[in-house]
Amino acid sequence: MILIQSSRHNMDSDNQSEEASSLLTTTGTTFSSFSVIPGLGYISGKAIHRVGSVVVDGIDAVIIRRRLAQIEAEIRQSQTYTPAFKFAPPADRLNLLPLDHLDGLKKAEICRDLLELSRAVYGSSIQNRANRLFLRLVALGGIKELAVEIATKPTSHVHDLLKPIFIFYRSFHTTEIEHLKALGYDPRQPNNSEISELVHNPIRFILFLGMAAFQSPDSRFSQLLMDLDIAGYIVDMFQFKIHEDFPRIVWSVVYLLIRKLDAARDASYISELERITDLYADPSSLATLWKFSSIAQNAESFEPVVADWENFFEQEKQWALGQTRVGIMTSLIHYP
Template sequence: MERTGGETLLSLTIMSEYSETSSTETFSTFTGLGATSGKLIKRVGTVVVNGVDAILIRRRLNQLEATLGVWSYSTTDSEYVKSLYNDLLELSRPVYKPPIRLRALRLIMGRIEMMRFEDLATAVANWPISYSYGLLKTMILCFRDTLPLIDMSVGIERTEALVAYHYTGSHRAQKPEHCAAFLSWLGLTTSLSTPVFSRVLLQLDILSFVTEIYPTDDHLLRPSAIRFPRQRLLNALLIGLEPVNDAVLINQVHRIRTIFVWARFLNPPI
């Protein structure tokens, strides 16, 4: 098996575990899959997915889709739900082949679009920030109109993001409406995360993203329920950043927030 990042996955071990899983499937915390799939996803990391391990991962994806692809869970086991989201996030990483990653992205975007994202927010808040950066970049690209659909600088990452988001059907709405759920999720995730998460969002130019979505006269056209996610995110950034270490970033957020406040004050809705 190919080695990357200092890790290796032994085909013999996988084959042995696969046989055991196929014959028993009774010792797992993951219902119906056996422990092998969950262990495999945690171990595979940067290892290229091929052969039997790919079969196990697809089985895990099938279970994730069956559980997370619906409006509400069929379980109240918080540890089980946590394991689902941990595996879902892992499979969204670019170290996996595009078909695997795309299926994971569809589930992630679907949970957000349904506004059923509390557990997802918690999982991302506890995820390594180096992984969160890649996921956030991909998700933000879903909503940007400034990049052409075919852009070699972002390549398949943007294509996957667009397909994943369009899969939810939200692209049929106008931009502020279809971004509201995403900004709500970002606000919640930011409030649950460390200051580093807020810095990452600002590094990804989230402030420009917000101003692109919401023109300063937006309050004249949109109900407050559509504007609230924007405010929630800006407030979460201000609270999440460190007053001394992030003084420059805090000033940037304050400036954008003030622009929206003054726009509403000077141009009250009729």
């Protein structure tokens, strides 16, 4: 491995050379002696947190790109929509949800690193790659660990991550499409899996946002979703043929948002959500909504609803395995 020194390293040659040597030794051991590259925290923050807002180059870039490559490989094992997996035997299709083959700690580490590397301070190349992997995870259904991590991130960071998805759904104005291209993906291209999967599977995106709102310690995440016009997004989804469980799921998310928002400060947001409920919820959906209302008198006791969401994912997983057994497996991303 060749160490490419930058001007940042030359500012303090003695100290930086010593640090670079240490990093080189560490990474050499890491990549040659371990079958799985440890998370970014393994490097004691040297390769990640010390770069701050400066350009990532040399050994820093090598470490970061290798970590992204490892994350991408782990996610690829969970991708159920690729042709190679469509008609595979059930024994080879056990990992139908994102990162199912990893334990909780490793999932959390991947999610934490992915969100960290999606920050603008790492430069457009690294940020765009991390953004695409983030969108791929969400398109595959999202996972609880990712919801937990994103719920605690700064509002500005989360806004930058989620806004492109909402832009794609709500408008195709030229300036906004250019904004999406600048972030590393073009939603008009049919082979753009990251966002196109979300188009065909809005229920997974809604569920992911609901889980993140549930994990948020206060109302800020729910306020952010309202600022991004999740209400308009929900209304738009009712114009398309979607999964039969969509009404049940979406109204539970709406109710959660109402409970998490501040009754005084967010009164206009709450009124907007209640208006959507009045306009679009059928009697059976309203019955479900009020059932949730009687269960959860506050957002902290919303576990029964979250359990219902997790049950939905488990049912979807079993359905997919059954479809595989009869040889007509289609992508979980594309509902009939």
